[in-house]
Amino acid sequence: MTDSSAGEAVRKRGRPTETERAQRRDEILDAAQQLFLERGYGDVSLDQIASAASVTKRTIYAYVGDKTAVFAAVVSRLNQLILIPAEHVDLEALAIRLVLTLHSDVAISLHRMVIAEALQFPDLARSFHAAGPQKYIDTLGDLIGNSAAAEQLFAVLLGEPHRRRLLGLDGPPTPAEAEAHAKAALSSLRLQG
Incomplete structure (x- = not known):
């Protein structure tokens, strides 16, 4: 485990609670906002958002939807x-x-x-x-x-x-x-x- 990931919480398996869902959605939106502001809309992909938020693209679709x-x-x-x-x-x-x-x-x-x-x-x-x-x-x-x-x-x-x-x-x-x-x-x- 690297120093940068040492502080990250390990996600448990199973269905997340409402609080966990809200937190994960916020993490996705935080990552997306940062990327949009740094690179612009056209230069950001869902794959990049997923990577920055430490989730899968499927999770983004489930929690929020497409890039728009x-x-x-x-x-x-x-x-x-x-x-x-x-x-x-x-x-x-x-x-x-x-x-x-x-x-x-x-x-x-x-x-x-x-x-x-x-x-x-x-x-x-x-x-x-x-x-x-x-x-x-x-x-x-x-x-x-x-x-x-x-x-x-x-x-x-x-x-x-x-x-x-x-x-x-x-x-x-x-x-x-x-x-x-x-x-x-x-x-x-x-x-x-």
């Missing part, structure tokens, strides 16, 4: 940082979490990758939009009761600061900056309404 599904699952994990049941969140808190998360280094890197590869992999772009932006717009729409206004709000929450992040001109916002940005976005839309 793996990428969608990576994007969906960002939702866990943002989306909580609507009965437990208010619009301002959601707006702040959207700004913090979507302007984060990981979200920006994933967004850049999708933009770079969207024409070659249109399913990737569709998957990214469905798993990310569309979910956020739908959630905002549920909270404010107006899908057109939700789309506007989402656009303002990203806005020029997001474009500057995509271009590498600015770093991620601090919590105070994210809060100020979110409040300004909400205020500007209230003024228009």
Whole structure:
């Protein structure tokens, strides 16, 4: 056994528990996210993800699906940082979490990758939009009761600061900056309404 594998837990035989299944799925998604960010979508194979996650390709299919599904699952994990049941969140808190998360280094890197590869992999772009932006717009729409206004709000929450992040001109916002940005976005839309 080498030093690099000495710390790895030995997987037991038999049917994994729900906790073990969730942990293995997270390991797959962690490996996939790292590879996607390092190499881009097109230059990553399921075999590489399987190797990096120390699982078989069959396990990836069983736990997540094909490569597009793996990428969608990576994007969906960002939702866990943002989306909580609507009965437990208010619009301002959601707006702040959207700004913090979507302007984060990981979200920006994933967004850049999708933009770079969207024409070659249109399913990737569709998957990214469905798993990310569309979910956020739908959630905002549920909270404010107006899908057109939700789309506007989402656009303002990203806005020029997001474009500057995509271009590498600015770093991620601090919590105070994210809060100020979110409040300004909400205020500007209230003024228009």
